[in-house]
Amino acid sequence: xxxxxxxxxxxxxxxxxxxxSSENYRRVLAGESALRLHSGVGIGVSEDYQASLMDEESxxxxxxxxxxxxxxxRLILSVSKALYKAGWIEPSSDKVLFIxxxxxxxxxxLLGESARKVARFFGNKVSPLVVxxxxxxxxxxxIEAMRALSSGRFDHVVVCGSDIQSxxxxxxxxxxxxxxxxPCRPFDSSRDGLNLGEAAATMVYSSVLPDExxxxxxxxxxxxxxxxxxxxxxxxxxxxxxxxxxxYRALKAALGDFPAADLxxxxxxxxxTLYNDEMESIAITRACLGSVPVAGYKGYYGxxxxxxxxxxxxxxxxxxxxxxxPGTRGFNQNGVSCPLDISxxxxxxxxxxxxxxxxxxxxxxAAVLFTLADAHSVAGxxxxxxxxxxxxxxxxxxxxxxxxxxxxxxEPLEAGGNGEExxxxxxxxxxxxxxxxYKMDPLCRLGFVASELLTSAEGKSPExxxxxxxxxxxxxxxxxxxxxxxxxxxxxxxxFPSPKVFVYTLPNIVTGEIAIRNKYYGETSFHVLxxxxxxxxxxxxxxxxxxxxxxxxxxxxxxxxxxxxxEADMFICKAL
Amino acid sequence: MEELKNELKLKIIxxxxxxxxxxxxxxxxxxxxGDLGLGLDSIDALELILLMxxxxxxxxxxxxxxxxxxxxxxVMADYIMKNRTR
Numbered sequence: 001x002x003x004x005x006x007x008x009x010x011x012x013x014x015x016x017x018x019x020x021s022s023e024n025y026r027r028v029l030a031g032e033s034a035l036r037l038h039s040g041v042g043i044g045v046s047e048d049y050q051a052s053l054m055d056e057e058s059x060x061x062x063x064x065x066x067x068x069x070x071x072x073x074r075l076i077l078s079v080s081k082a083l084y085k086a087g088w089i090e091p092s093s094d095k096v097l098f099i100x101x102x103x104x105x106x107x108x109x110l111l112g113e114s115a116r117k118v119a120r121f122f123g124n125k126v127s128p129l130v131v132x133x134x135x136x137x138x139x140x141x142x143i144e145a146m147r148a149l150s151s152g153r154f155d156h157v158v159v160c161g162s163d164i165q166s167x168x169x170x171x172x173x174x175x176x177x178x179x180x181x182x183p184c185r186p187f188d189s190s191r192d193g194l195n196l197g198e199a200a201a202t203m204v205y206s207s208v209l210p211d212e213x214x215x216x217x218x219x220x221x222x223x224x225x226x227x228x229x230x231x232x233x234x235x236x237x238x239x240x241x242x243x244x245x246x247x248y249r250a251l252k253a254a255l256g257d258f259p260a261a262d263l264x265x266x267x268x269x270x271x272x273t274l275y276n277d278e279m280e281s282i283a284i285t286r287a288c289l290g291s292v293p294v295a296g297y298k299g300y301y302g303x304x305x306x307x308x309x310x311x312x313x314x315x316x317x318x319x320x321x322x323x324x325x326p327g328t329r330g331f332n333q334n335g336v337s338c339p340l341d342i343s344x345x346x347x348x349x350x351x352x353x354x355x356x357x358x359x360x361x362x363x364x365x366a367a368v369l370f371t372l373a374d375a376h377s378v379a380g381x382x383x384x385x386x387x388x389x390x391x392x393x394x395x396x397x398x399x400x401x402x403x404x405x406x407x408x409x410x411e412p413l414e415a416g417g418n419g420e421e422x423x424x425x426x427x428x429x430x431x432x433x434x435x436x437x438y439k440m441d442p443l444c445r446l447g448f449v450a451s452e453l454l455t456s457a458e459g460k461s462p463e464x465x466x467x468x469x470x471x472x473x474x475x476x477x478x479x480x481x482x483x484x485x486x487x488x489x490x491x492x493x494x495x496f497p498s499p500k501v502f503v504y505t506l507p508n509i510v511t512g513e514i515a516i517r518n519k520y521y522g523e524t525s526f527h528v529l530x531x532x533x534x535x536x537x538x539x540x541x542x543x544x545x546x547x548x549x550x551x552x553x554x555x556x557x558x559x560x561x562x563x564x565x566x567e568a569d570m571f572i573c574k575a576l
Numbered sequence: 577m578e579e580l581k582n583e584l585k586l587k588i589i590x591x592x593x594x595x596x597x598x599x600x601x602x603x604x605x606x607x608x609x610g611d612l613g614l615g616l617d618s619i620d621a622l623e624l625i626l627l628m629x630x631x632x633x634x635x636x637x638x639x640x641x642x643x644x645x646x647x648x649x650x651v652m653a654d655y656i657m658k659n660r661t662r
Contacts, residue, residue: 177639238618239617496630
């Protein structure tokens with residue numbers, strides 16, 4: 001894809017370390033952290049937990065009028081502070097798109113609704129996108145922004161992300177034995193798990209720059225998001241790949257032929273779980289970046305989920321502008337099998353680029369390459385919108401499943417049973433050789449069965465392909481499974497958080513299940529919309545198909561609001 | 577002991593949704609994990625840790641402790657006999 005460039009013109013971080021990106025950067029450079037041990041009893045979980053939490057009383061959200069949830073208020077506050085710095089952008093314009101990055105948003109609420117409320121607050125009436133791709137959402141949302149600009153459809157994209165920590169998320173991570181009670185120690189030999197965190201962050205992307213944007217560029221320079229890529233491990237829904245497969249592939253695609261020697265540093269996911277950091281060390285080394293400095297920030301913020309991809313990108317930007325490589329707080333002694341160039345204290349650099357990595361449940365991985373360019377050299381290079389960037393889609397196969405029946409390529413398919421029994425019946429009649437089906441939650445069963453019918457209609461497909469993306473959309477995210485999970489932690493006498501239920505409360509797991517079954521190493525992503533909008537779905541898929549390396553998409557609508565209320569309208573398509 | 581082993585098999589089938597499997601299909605000393613056994617994975621191991629706590633009052637610290645105990649039905653039943661609190 002070589003359409004219009006994606007400049008980053010403004011940003012904001014609101015975190016326990018402070019309000020504003022610059023203050024956050026200063027605190028990070030000074031080695032400060034807001035990680036503290038919090039009482040488990042306080043939120044109704046079994047063990048105390050180490051986390052970086054925001055204070056609802058003093059986080060500034062009190063001044064936002066109107067009927068908004070805390071999640072929405074934090075997004076609104078962060079967006080308004082970022083937009084203030086980009087005063088030439090009129091957020092109500094239909095050339096401005098809002099994208100929200102969140103893993104869980106308001107539990108029990110609808111993410112699409114929250115996104116619409118945030119966009120409406122700023123007078124924006126364009127259908128917002130929500131990227132809910134587990135821990136990699138923050139980079140996926142930025143990649144989506146780059147594509148929206150490149151297509152010429154939008155001139156500016158406001159990307160914002162946040163997550164609120166709660167009993168739901170803390171108990172789930174505890175059930176995965178993924179949390180450390182100590183401040184986390186990324187890549188260290190004594191690391192024993194991650195810490196959770198809260199924050200909100202915003203990045204404003206533009207492809208159209210007025211003179212004031214150049215004038216406000218720090219040191220006459222401006223940030224460009226050069227290339228991004230999303231790839232799947234096609235291995236396991238929660239365990240990272242032992243070969244770093246997806247992360248390595250995403251890194252390779254994002255870097256292209258960019259010389260490793262020109263990178264200031266790699267900013268990894270670096271959660272400080274045993275398996276994530278090990279996996280990333282393998283992926284980074286495989287991509288021949290073993291000698292590039294590595295700087296990770298989970299020791300300052302914990303894992304802020306939907307905000308992580310934004311915060312960590314912004315801190316990296318500030319660092320490069322100041323010719324610094326931040327220290328990796330918590331690191332002391334190498335604890336991964338492919339040793340990386342990590343330091344716990346800040347170091348100088350004279351390079352102008354960095355690459356950011358994230359990995360998440362569902363086997364998904366993302367990488368984006370950023371460069372600080374001379375504003376004068378890019379001035380005038382902002383060509384007119386690319387007119388040819390709108391190829392339409394060719395639908396190769398199409399499947400529709402609802403409690404009323406099944407249709408494949410327009411022909412009704414014999415299957416019986418009420419509600420969720422219908423999906424089991426389709427599995428027994430048409431698939432039958434994948435007992436993992438019975439472990440899946442209703443949303444995954446629906447998406448899995450639909451994808452199996454599509455691939456059977458398609459016939460033999462090459463194993464291990466990277467050129468097929470899986471991109472799904474719905475309205476309820478994982479609402480059906482969220483309710484099931486809440487039942488497992490409903491009270492002190494009934495507190496048995498189940499890891500197998502928790503993992504499915506991430507809606508993107510369904511894309512991972514499809515990638516694993518078919519050995520698809522390509523992009524996988526999950527979007528939540530306020531309501532079904534086929535034009536939005538088509539645009540997102542067309543933009544994904546404009547990426548080099550993606551030839552076809554298995555995608556569409558995959559909605560499940562309760563085990564007995566579902567609709568899949570999915571297809572395999574390519575660009576015409 | 578035989579009773580406990582059978583109970584354990586039924587519970588494992590139920591908790592891990594091994595729908596196509598019957599208790600008699602699980603061999604007492606066969607490995608539960610890996611390609612040679614039932615093909616259980618890391619999430620299954622975490623579910624078994626939960627089962628130990630919920631049904632037998634045995635608290636395991638982490639997944640690596642579970643690994644040694646979840647070798648086979650024999651090893652698991654033996655451990656439960658010695659350590660159960662309920």
